[in-house]
Amino acid sequence: MTQYSYDIANLKEKYLYTDLNHKIIVPDDISVKVINQIHTMLGHCRINKLYYSIKNFYLISNIKGKIKHVVSTCSTCMINKRQTISYGKITGFIESAQPLKKVCSDILGSLINQFDKRKFYILTITDVFSRYTLLTILYQINTKQVIKAFENWFHRFKRPKEILTDQGRQYISEEFNTFCRFNGIKHICTSVYNPTGNSILERANQIISSLSPEEIIFNKSRLDLLERTRKINLESIATRIKQAADSENQKSNAKRKTExxxxxxxxxxxxxxxxxxxxxxxxxxxxxxxxxxxxxxxxxxxxxxxxxxxxxxxxxFRIRPSINKIHSFNSSKTPAHGTTK
Missing domain, CATH: 2.30.30.140 (SH3 type barrels.)
Structure with a gap:
């Protein structure tokens, strides 16, 4: 038995008083316990169902506020019921102020070669600023093959300052982390079960659509037969990408009801x-x-x-306060753990 437990059969023996509408009057000092017990008896029902079930038979002061408190702090409900409200404001995005400073990598597959039926994988390395991407076909996905692909990138371009990856075993191995430390590279892993963590803003591709990734990296295009060098305004591109990202975050947060x-x-x-x-x-x-x-x-x-x-x-996770602290419970101050805005 917890401090919130109460056998409502005791009401019949000790507190059986009714009002003019023949509703049982529940004393304030046990009202939260009674509500909690009925909430459990009814299979952890939600606020509205609990309210209408109780109000037909019991008279409880500040009943709505107490019911809201009991349901919102019920650990059984929090763990076993699907959340309908999205909590937390999403901020920031994957960004880089200059080309070749930050790259992200991922492994796609397995895939099947339609000619010889061999299984293969595709390792991608993408420059975050320009979206220039190098694809490497792998028939084995191990740390040595991943490191070899990055060495090829270093040979073609230069060492980035940061590498962003998921938490695949090839990336989180001690061998790969040693490789990053030896080359002076900061390795950042995205959080698990966050598919957008290593994605690059789609609208950013529209922002730089007037330039190919190749033009941003090499300042020239293979389509220009005169092989002229172009002057690329990198600051302007970075500013427009950030504006697009802020707009996307604002749209995403508008769908999240509670910060x-x-x-x-x-x-x-x-x-x-x-x-x-x-x-x-x-x-x-x-x-x-x-x-x-x-x-x-x-x-x-x-x-x-x-x-x-x-x-x-x-x-x-909302922690229930001591039962002694909520006898005069205020419905406008539902106890919560954290800060809701």
Whole structure:
């Protein structure tokens, strides 16, 4: 039995008083416990159903506020029910102020060669600024092959300052990290289960559509038979790309109903990406231990394991205060863990 538990059969023995409408009057000091018990009895129903179920038989002061508190802080509901509200504001984007300073890489496949039926993969290396992309066909995907592809990029161009990848085993191996450190490159991994983390803004391709990636990298076009060097205004391109990214973020955030700012020490529930039909929708609560990348990514700790997660995969975990603190509960101040704007 928890501090929120209560056997409503006790009402019949100790508190059976009714009003003029023959509704049972519930004393204020046990009202939240009674609501919580009925919420559990009715299979953790939502706010409206719980409200209309209770109001027909019980008279409880500030009933709507207390019901909202009970349902919104119910750990069983938070873990096992699908979230209908998107929390957290998305900020920032993958950017670079100059060509060849930052590249991103990914591995596509496996694919099947239609001629000899061999399985193969495609490793992509893309300059973030120009979108110039080098494709490498691999018949084995291991760290040595990935490093060889990057060495080819270095030979053709130069070493970038940063490499952005997902958390594929070839990229997070100690061998690849040693390769990056030896070449003075900062390796950044995207958070897991965030398919947009290593994507490049589509509208940016429209911004630079008047120039081919080749023109931006080499300042000339193979279509120009006179082989003239073009003067490219890189600052103008970078500014327009940022404006397009800000516009895309604004559209995305307009769909996210609630801006929730996670802070170190908060607790959050993590979307269960590998659930079966009977598994809970969320795992946790996990503790927020640090923030990264414009607060879009958080480091979480659960059962001694620390990992990073994009805020798109989280929902706030609301901790119930002591029952003694909510006898005069105010419906306008629903207890929450974190900051809602």
């Amino acid at each position: 929730f700012v996670y802070e170190v020490g908060n607790f959050a529930l993590v979307k269960n990406h590998n659930r079966s039909k009977l598994d809970p929708f969320y795992i946790g609560p996990a503790k927020v231990v640090s923030m990264h990348r414009n607060n879009n990514v958080v480091s979480l700790s659960l059962h001694g394991i620390v990992w990073q997660e994009n805020i798109k995969n989280l929902r706030p």
